[in-house]
Amino acid sequence: MLAAKKVVILGDGAAGTIMANKLRMLTHSSETRIVVIGNSKKHYFKPDGVHIPFKLKRYQNSVKPTRFLFNYGVEYIFDEATGIDVSQRTVRLKSGNSTSYDYLIIATGDRFDYNEIPGYIGEARHFYDLQHSLELANILDSFNGGKIVIGPSSIPYQCPPAPYEFTFLLDKYLRDRGIRDKTEIHYTFPLNRVFTMENVANFVNRLFDERGIITHTLFNVESINGLNKTVTSIEGEDVKYDLLIMVPPHKGQKMITDSELAGPSGYIDVDRHKLSYKDYDDVFAIGDATNLPISKAGATAHFESEYLANRIAHEISGNVYDETYNGEVACTTITGAGKAMTLYFSYDRPPRAEFQSKMDYLLKWTSADTYFSGMLRGIM
Amino acid sequence: MAEEIKADKVVDARGSFCPGPLMELIKAYKEAKAGDVISVYSTDNGTKTDAPAWIKKSGNELIKIIDRNGYVEIVMKKVR
Ligand SMILES: Cc1cc2nc3c(=O)[nH]c(=O)nc-3n(C[C@H](O)[C@H](O)[C@H](O)COP(=O)(O)OP(=O)(O)OC[C@H]3O[C@@H](n4cnc5c(N)ncnc54)[C@H](O)[C@@H]3O)c2cc1C
Secondary structure (H helix, E strand, O other): OOOOEEEEEEOOOHHHHHHHHHHHHHOOOOOEEEEEEEOOOEEEOHHHHHOHHHOOOOHHHHEEEHHHHOOOOEEEEEOOEEEEEOOOOEEEEOOOOEEEOOEEEEOOOEEEOHHHOOOOOOOOEOOOOHHHHHHHHHHHHOOOOEEEEEEEOOOOOEOOOHHHHHHHHHHHHHHHOOOHHHEEEEEEOOOOOOOOOHHHHHHHHHHHHHOOOEEEOOOOEEEEEOOOOEEEEOOOOEEEOOEEEEEOOEEEOHHHHHOOOOOOOOOEOEOOOOOEEOOOOOEEEOHHHEOOOOOEOHHHHHHHHHHHHHHHHHHHOOOOOOOOOOOOEEEEEEEEOOEEEEEEEEOOEOOOOOOOEHHHHHHHHOHHHHHHHHHOOOOO | OOOOOOOOEEEEOOOOOOOHHHHHHHHHHHHOOOOOEEEEEEOOOOHHHHHHHHHHHOOOEEEEEEEOOOOEEEEEEOOO
16 A cells, blocks of 8 residues: 655644645545644634724633644644755754655744834734734723824735724724724825725725724835834835834744745745645645735635645545636625625635625624634634 | 936836735835836736835836836836
8 A cells, every 4th residue: 555645734823724624624544644833832813803902802712722723633743844845855843853745835824023113112012913912902991092003014914904904993992982082093004095905995995084094005114213102104204103003014934034935025936826836746835924916814824725625635646636726815804893894806806895794794703713613624 | 219227126026916016116125225226027007006106105216117018117216
């Protein structure tokens, strides 16, 4: 009997976990070994980060122990990849071990590079991880009016709608506390509109106008001066603030750059339809780790995993799989208190932003449960 | 005859979708020095409006927009 093919997945976040569990359901362990290497003890459902600062959700329900999230038959190794050698088909690990593979799937996500913006550390706040969301909850508690400036500092960043979702919830929170009339909300965005996709930008802009939210477009953050409370853009605009909430600059993992799989940005160029790296048919990247021109979102990781798990399962069992990944994403985004809208799009089909509903908000509200019990498990 | 401008830095963002080309241009701008000429190639339609808007707002100089075969070339000078 032939030895089982070894599929090594680097990264234990949304993409790595969905990929491993989906592939496990499509393959038999006698034919396919699935090994996940990851370095996070807890798996945090990041979309709840827009609710936690307003104490709309208890964070305890948004976190689960990582190692319990893999289906039976997936081998999980708590370790960290320190180098990848695609010519030798090996991955070096922090523990000193190394592992070989027949297929490698890189799902190491991205990281925050605070040092990219002088003055960021200690001055700007954000809600892009659990610790900072909890800190922001305390800061908002003691906020009694003034000028709040919010925005992504640069592009790319995870979940493009998250900053405007947060802003809508902030507007509602300030109204509920009776301090909206004592507060100015300013929204900054790197492009010459308030969102990447034009029709969504127009939609959000209208909602911002209705709520009196002031916008600053073509605003890529250059530096922050905590002494005179000013954020300055590369374009030369200064905006004063009392409270600054800035999505930090994102980069791919340093290990990816060090392994020469990507340039300084750390994001891996993959074939946009096959998700494969360069000419290698045994190396792939999914999730936030790629340089693909689509949202860095769990929803993207979900669609990519569906494609890739099917492709690898077919190949291992000797069958042909002639589908491609076409950039499909479906994403439910908050557009106000109790309102949300679901956007469907792909590489060549922009989303249609027209319909918000309570039902979509309910979908969003319960998404941690759906995520942990269904999506991550690979059954959706 | 049109005068050819020699770019100090060429950003080939062909094949990349919005906002990729603009972000590539901003990255090149950050690394360039005042006086440098930067040229960006893009196949994305949005770049034709996004890049000039950014160049104007950032106080730099838009030298030219050239329609090439299947892509657009935008040439700017870093002023500040
Ligand atoms: C505030 C916020 C709101 C969001 N809202 C939404 C939403 O509504 N919908 C949506 O679809 N998406 C949303 N997202 C985005 C979504 O959470 C991410 O896109 C998703 O987590 C990406 O998955 P990933 O597996 O690629 O990366 P991650 O989830 O970041 O996982 C990467 C994993 O790899 C591990 N790792 C890194 N380096 C190594 C290494 N060298 N060796 C081993 N392991 C390593 C990390 O520890 C991590 O566990 C949101 C994100 C934020 C921050």
